[in-house]
Amino acid sequence: MRQVIRRKEVGELRSLLSRHRAAALTGGFGSGRRSILSALESEWDGTVIRVASSPLDEDTPWSGIGGLLAAVSASVNGPSDPAELADDEIVPNMMTALRSIPGDEDTLILVPNADEMDMDSQRVLGQALRRLKSGRLHIVITVRSIDDDGPFASVPEIELADLSIAELIELARDLALARFGHTRIAEEAAQVAAHAAAGRPLAVSHILEEMAPSEMRGEIALSIPVRVGPASRPMIADYVEGLTPNAEALLRCLSLSPLTPLRPLARRLPGFWEAVDELESRGTIERRGAFLRIPHGYVRAMVQQSMGASERRRTHLVLAEDCADTWPQVEAWHVSFINPGEETAQQLAAHALGLVRRGLTAGGAEFAERAIRVCNDLEELRGQLVEIAETLSDHGQFAFSRRYVQIASRSNRAAVVVRARTLEVRKVFLETQTLPSSLFTSWSRVESEQAPTEVARLQLTLALCHCERGEFARAQELLALAEAADENFRDSEAQLVHAVRILLDVNCGKDGSALAGFASLQEHQDAIRPSFGLAVAQGLVLTEHYEAASAVLDHIGETCAATRVWKRQVDCVRADLELRLGRVSQAVDVIDRLIAESEADKRRGLVAVRQDRILLLHAWKLLLTGRAGEAGHVEEQAAVRASATNNHRLLAELNALQGRYLLRTDCAAEAIGHLRRCEQLSADETNPNVRRFEGDLIEALVGIGRREHATLLLQKLRDRAKACPSRWTDLSVSRSEALLAAGETATDLFGRVLRQSSTSEFVFEKAVTHAAFASRLTDNGSNLRAREQRLAAAALFREVGAGRLADHHRTGQIVEEPKVPTMPELPRLGELSDEELKVVELVRAGMKNREISERIFVSLRTVELRLTAVYRKLDVGSRTELVSRLAGNPRLAAV
Template sequence: MLYGRSAESGTLDEVIARARAGHGGAAVLRGEAGAGKTALLDAAAGHGTDARVLRATGVEAEAGLAFAALHQLLWPVTGALDALPAPQRDAVRAALGLTGETAGDPYPLGAGVLSLLAEAAAPHGLICLIDDFQWVDRASAHALLFTARRLATERIALLFAVRGDTPVPGIPLTVQVGGLPHAAAAEMLRARHGVPSGVARDLIAATGANPLALDEIAARLSPAQLAGTAPLPDPLPGGARLFGDRVAALSPGAALLARVAAVEPEVGPALRATGLLHAEDSGRAGPLADAGRTALAELEEAGLAELHGARLRFRHPLIRSAVYEAAPRAGLRRVHTVLAQLTTGDRRAWHLASAAVGPDERVAAELVAAAERARERGGYGSAATALARAAELTPEPGPRAVRLKDAAVAAWLGGRPGQAESLLAEAREQPGTDTALALEIARLRGRFELNAGDATEAVRILSTGDSIGMLADAAEAASYAGDTAALIRLGRRAAAHPPGFLRDTVAGIGLALDGDPAGPGLLRRALAQARAGEPREAAEYLWAAAAAGQLGETDLAAGMAERAGRVARVSGMTGQLPVVLEFVATAERLAGRLASSRAVSEEGLALAREAGYPNTVAAHLANLAVVAALRGEQEDCERLAREALAIAVPHRVGLRAGVAGYARALLDLGLGRHAAAHERFTALTAAGPGATSPAVVWRIAPDHIEAALGAGEEAAAREVLAAYERSSAHATTPESRALLARCRGLAHSRAEDLAEALRLHTNTFEAARTALLLGERLRRARRPAEARGQLRRAAETFERAGAGPWARRARDELRAAGGGGPAPVPAVLDALTPQELRIAGLVAEGLSSKRIADRLFLSPRTVEYHLYKIYPKLGIGSRTELARLVVLRKAPVPEADRL
């Protein structure tokens, strides 16, 4: 029976009830040892009526074993694996050791855990209980938290119990489990031990009403002490270690088994090791199992441990602590040595490591092998732990540095950037590190800095290398920082390398920025190589996008970015997906697909936060701010821009800071505040590295010209045009020529240039921007009949895109031209949530629910749930109708996809 926990139980019952109704969620129970977290989990399991219950408990001895906790949780439901999409199924099987294949990336694994639990939840719901989360291995923890953040449409309640300050990121609901209310504590003492109120008051004051402490101490008091006729002992029995006296009272055999179980919870090896150690201590041979069984019976009778399947589980973690603290260090090492003889694989490696008393290359090598197995199964956090311990045991500084470096990479991939940086710093300090290793470590430092730190520092670090790979990384960092001078220097250095796609791109960008006529030729050659070679990696498409962007061809760059996104999703290298989605979201926004751009950025934002990539977080926030500006959502635009700048400015990521600043300027422009917009655009153009980027300055030029003219600053508009003409001198795609024609038409008041721009446009949204400007000019030239057609076209396009301010401006102009305003064109896709929009887009591509689940790291059941929400919102009833609707609402395919 639970005493005094109605509020905590009520909260958990609500989470479970919502999950059973199809609104899954997670909660964290947080409190000190003995507060009653496990009892609350037990009660929650019982309140789920016919819901299925799965359970796992973190064990300190298994914290280094990849997927140990996940194995506990999922083993009863592995029969449902065949229902999962193939990549998810294979990832889960690999993680659980059911196949020799590798899991590789954490996203398919996390999605696979979600899908498997969703299958287990049918038909009555599922309650997953994770006890002692502070000791759950990192690989399992990552997969479980990934799942917990995606339960909104599942019939799953995921409850974590954790001691102390161990973080459980991304779970907003936390239930603090402290001492019992005094009345409830007194009632528990009276009901269980007959303690009168006066004695109960003293015990409550001495224990902080911790229920375990109260129960254990009361059980050790004499009848007179319980009755209050004799004083309570001072100190109270148990003290800090409530179970110390009970552990000390065990027979030698039971104490030995307890010691073994403290480091090896699997009952088979534990009993065999106890038998061997007992025979060794007693000096006589005999049936090894007998000693273990006798000891196990004593532990169970004493209420200290119990068999739970194939595991020997202490009744409370503090019992294990008491056993461990009472054991001599040499005795524990001896236990580990024997267990190493009885176990294999990862368990053997960790037992050997725990038995080691100094550097030992043989043991270190076994840990490295364990790390490799963990890494192949997607357990990067566990691999990092094993490699770090292997480094400690490595005698020679050179191999030690290599293992620290590998541990840093695994920690980074496991979403622990702080640990990665610490390990890399330790690797740098190892004496005698060779030049090649030093450069490899420097490259990693630079990449870490670029993703999570100061972009200009990343440029400095990466510029120390001279390989084309490091020069390319340095150029990437310089582009993020907005450092033109560095890009030019790096381009000159890259030009000294043999020709090749990457060399031509990096050299071409630098030379083009420096005004060298060889630069554009190199970029054209790189793009030809990209087309001919059909890049297999997303990064290659992004470099092709950079080459196109430097040439002034935003439409081609956008097409390459979209291809990068498709490759990243299907290549099995989804760890780079948050970064790739920065560019995909931008491409969608430039195409005028605002709802799609927002959906992509929200997905990228969630993945970037999970991966620990703050600079990528800033990128997605900045793009969301621009989308909000185009939609006229002032408060959202300002908030998102502030959040992006709060990361980008101190990290000196000029590219993202510039985009966030652009969002504010574009908001002013869309709302007709031309003077404010011109002021913001001018400030962005004048800002230096770390605060903006030449790429941003170039891309905003058409908007800047429009704002300057609206503010009456004609000279400024022509100055911006001159710079834009120089940067677009080598652009040849129709869309790039259309934008240039529009800018000339505005700056020089030539309607024929605007008409030429309309003829050239391939981007429907930009065509609408030009049509609006031309229609305004025609109306002011007293040619209303011609103006009305252009303005109606613009208004309809803006309505479909959800660009409210621009649609209102077009409608107002149309009414002024005597058109009376167009019939509203409902932006039907705006009715969809970002998740629904992503699913609708993939349905239009012809993907099944399983394939969509695989692409978006969801369960197939979640996909089906969203489809049944989408149909009534759009007034349709089938996938075919949905696909037709999505295709009709999409802008024409960019030129890059017609190559």
């Protein structure tokens, strides 16, 4: 298999060697040290010498240095055996021997496992590495770790930390392509390999080598725990070596099931609690409520495979007897390995659903895979697999959810097929905010006849998605189609109908449906589905029933605390609630949590849901905290997503946000372009309280002297306010009238608006009104009174947490964001070739190597080689350092 492990670190190592001539790779077994040395050796232009080492020689004095000298085959004056030299002569003689290697090319000496040398050799080699500063000789050693007081202290080091799940999944894709060429690994198979590897890239390679092609493509049941070869044993040594017999016996029992109850084992195994303490202290096992489990899939796989078939069967039998009548799910698991019956698969699937609902998603997926493996006819399981898929989706486990949806979609029953299609629609929308093609979402006449309730549910799910995108006409059509089958509705479908009605009514400024939904939620809290509760909260927010909305969000947050997807959407609505109330500090806290959780999801290889909302909120937070430079990149991401998904609502919201920020920082002319674009994109929205841009557009037009246009917009806003009344719209109309009034009339009107905005929910709007009043007074030449209004605005902005806007209105100038410290110029930038400059520009744009190769039509290897050359020429050690250096370089524009 072509080694592609740790490609990034190869470039970092080359850069480090160009600066220091000596380097150490640190990391445990399986961290990828050997593959990095192999890659470096294959790309080195000069001579490469490998030094053999063995742990058997660590008790032989000077054996390590002797092996090094033997490898280079050097001749020196005086004794060649280190044992014959005085201590102060060994290092000079060794350096002379190393520098005597013939040739004019750079020489690379690789010393794997240097920490397995005898201590005398380690001490001398460490001294030599620290002295090696220049010349054509380069030395790389690999060790498990470097201690501050050890023999290799102060040697330049690249630490090979455990890879994240996302990085391991990407590695699994690369390795699968390297092994099979055109074959792509199924996402769920890649996740199984990544989670089992526990951060070790070599473990992923070993797992894929044992995985059958059909399993890799997701065509058969996945093997959990994974299959591994005997070469993997050293990777789990810290977890299993030197265990007491009781601990080893316990570990063997635990390896046979994803979860094992404590009590039966405690009664049967001698020294049980001592064994538990021993294994827990090593991190080999962990407790999950009343269960014990082995968290590292690789450890579990190795332990299980060390048992013979007869021992495994015997232990399964004993454990099944232990769990009889008390733990039916675990009993069914063990029975499936001994004597599975006709109903065993369905029992396992039912228990899988129960585990996932309790938040034990990994165990639930393993039960589901076992059910698939022992089932004689998958048609019997497809209905249950849809339920499992839906629950996994709620927990954000989209890979396995999609797997079970695909299996269920091949059912002979129309109801199961339509349910699977509905779930896929929902998952795609959460992930990308797009709706599948009409061909995919269509329903046949046969499906409508055989499964009217399921078809209605699909129509209502699509209607909710269209409402989220601001496509209300299409949502209304779908609602009408679904209601035609209302005699077949269950409670869940009735709630979906109510949810769609709420979002449609809110767009027309009606709050009746939302308030009815709030009353229903209070009466039937336990029976309320999250989708309905979320629609109620959104409706209450947009119709200004803020306390009720907060109560609904609290309820959904408590009941769905363990379901990642719903919790994330609740936080998005909560952030919007705080923004509408003008509570900047509280909104920033919620947004920071959303961003952190989204990034954590990406590292764990999970799909980040509702990125449209998170990007928009992130941009708002950056602008309001004075980081407009950083906000530009986030705004660009949001614009790209909106364009790619044809999401007019997201584009409208983005333009409203940008226009509002520019207006608040006295850039009225620039604000108008964004606000006019928002106006064009919001044509389907009847309620002005939804987007809240008209008042800003009127103020911006007044600010640049286009009062006639502003007057026309004000009349339009008055008409919309009559059709869809709200407190905020009334306030916006009054402020706009004050802006357009003349003389003392304007002063009186502004006074009325300030009194109108004296409630706690309008503190931010009151600050905006003070700022608008200040601008009006300045235009009239009343600079002293204008300053009083600006100071009042600044005090209110600071009160709600908008410190940057407060500073701006206090000083009367645009407050510049903190400047990034100027980085030194890179005089070597001119040394880069045109091809290397092109790669640098794409790296700066945030593209990965594979994306770069596709963009400039070269191989991945070519991109990696060019990037390595860039590291060397610009004297940087990593991709991160390169981007950081270029970000502060005034000459980057030339690139």
